Amino acid sequence: MTRVLLLFILGAAILMGCAQDDSPATSVPAATPETPSEATPEPGAAVAGGTVAPTATAEPTATLTPTPLPPKDLVVCLGGEPASLYLYGDNSVEPAAVRHALYESPYTSLSYGYQPLALEKLPNLADGDARLEAVEVNPGDFVIDAGGELTTLVKGVEVIDAEGQRLLYDSGVIRMAQLSADFTFQPLVWSDGTPVTAEDSVFSFRVARSPGTPRVDNKFTMTAAYEATGERTVRWTGRPGYLDPAYMTNVWTPLPSHQLAEFAPEELPGLEEAARAPLSYGAFVVDEWTAGESIRLVPNPHYYRAAEGLPHLTSLTFRFLSDGETSLPAGYEECHILTSDLLWFDALPAVAEAAAAGGLVEYTTTAGIVEQIIFGVDPAAAEQSWFQDARVRRAVTHCTDRQTLVDELTYGRGAVLDTFVPADHALHPDDAAQWAYDPAAGNALLDEAGLLDTDGDGIRNGLTASAPFTVTLGTVDNPLRQQIAERVSADLAACGIEATPALVEAGALFAPGPQGVVFGRKFDMAAFAWISSIAPICDLYVTANIPGPVADGFIGWEGINVSGWSDEAYDAACGAALSLLPGQPGYEESHQAALRIFAQELPAMPLFARLRLAATTPDVVNFRLDPTQPSELWNPHELDLNVAGS
Known part of the structure; x- marks a missing residue:
């Protein structure tokens, strides 16, 4: 099992109306051979029979010149200058923001889901453009083992077969599930x-998996094949045993093979083009x-949506500023958009x-x-733990004023969590258990668990008669975690x-x-953060992922269930969720069952989700900061400015 990382993403056409002279035209008889033409006398000249009346001078036809629309030059301010715009080069947030405007993303990841952008649609099992099929696997073939790791099929490897059963491989041909899209x-x-072709995407895949590419793309290791199947169509096939809930994103952003294929992958990072x-x-x-100053972009004349009047902007300029930590950065007045990489959340009062x-x-x-506080439910080096009893974990949660903590640390913008995904997550169960701040209820639970203050010193006893x-x-030594630890410590004192x-x-x-x-599971309580993803990472708390020595039956010290908590019902629900793909019956229900059990049993006390901050001037249109889209510059084609006269 790969360890989850800890922490602490022109112009519209103008219709012009011209005024037309609607008076009838005056017809002048043409000269004919039978009637020789005569010179036309000047107005007022004497002629036989009288004087020619003066002729009115015709009014000139009015021609309206349309008023040109004012330019829409939008300035985005970033927290630094990209080192490179190469697709597999600098992977920090600043070049990623610029690349959104150059390489339209194949898909977006808005609101805990995926949506097509540069793709016509996202494949799914129901439509048949994604398939889960049983295939024969031979000894020595690459497979994904039961722990989710890439390996070769040899004797002693544990895999999950096509029927979903764990199998300790011995010999011969077996059948495993294989996913394609x-x-x-x-x-x-x-x-x-x-034109962009499917081969451009396949070329990008080849570059991504090359040892000469500086930025490693781990998706290719789980890929058995990636091939062009038509002028604009590609097919991804996963390794046998790889059940990826995000399979609909296994597509590679095209690179121009007609321009770059002559170069070796290791040459590409240094090429100007x-x-x-x-x-x-x-x-x-x-x-x-x-x-050191800016990157200026202009509309691509060949953008495939130009006929729709996209993009709206005349130009898009990225300026490089230094963040102000607790204040607005110097020079922010020149910006229409201040990105979240430029604004520390502590700058929120200034914003x-x-x-x-x-x-x-x-x-x-x-x-x-x-952010959460993990309970040491089953520490590796202790025979007993204060937190083996769920009533104690619930009591601690009741005794902690998490709302005040959230209000202080997020300036009132955050929300208390009840499980390991935020409440706005698409799979969050509405009926998850909640343990509001209620010291009286917390003290009652501690009494019920037999943890009493037997000597009147204000500290409860319980594991032994004399053990306080x-x-x-x-926690780590930084200001945020220090505030969390001090606040929780003060709250728990009121509960003994x-x-x-x-x-x-x-x-x-x-x-x-x-x-x-x-x-090493050497803690009573530990405050740190886990990454939250679109698919809930329920295996953070399954029994099989408890770190410990293999000789004692544990997965090894690379395990991620550091609490040591074990619950059969949770294991079953999470196991079912991980064995299914989005759209399959039971996928949502299994994830939600696991989240409910976590909220009820509390192997960790959820605190709050970290927030990110961005800002725009009031004239910016179509800016959207999303919880799961990594970059707020994901839709540059839609960004617009309300400019006077437009």
């Missing part, structure tokens, strides 16, 4: 006028890069003040990082629990077991 790209066109001025099939193309004055619009959303309920609350904050250097706290505090 078909993708069709929109009619994209490179900025030099060359790959790193500084790449061809684009997105809404914009690089116009100018001023080192709110500017918003109240009408200069900015504040945007906040969850950031995919969940004294624990340590370990002495929780002493222990600030530990991150390298020691998160070192691999058995030496590390967290992964």
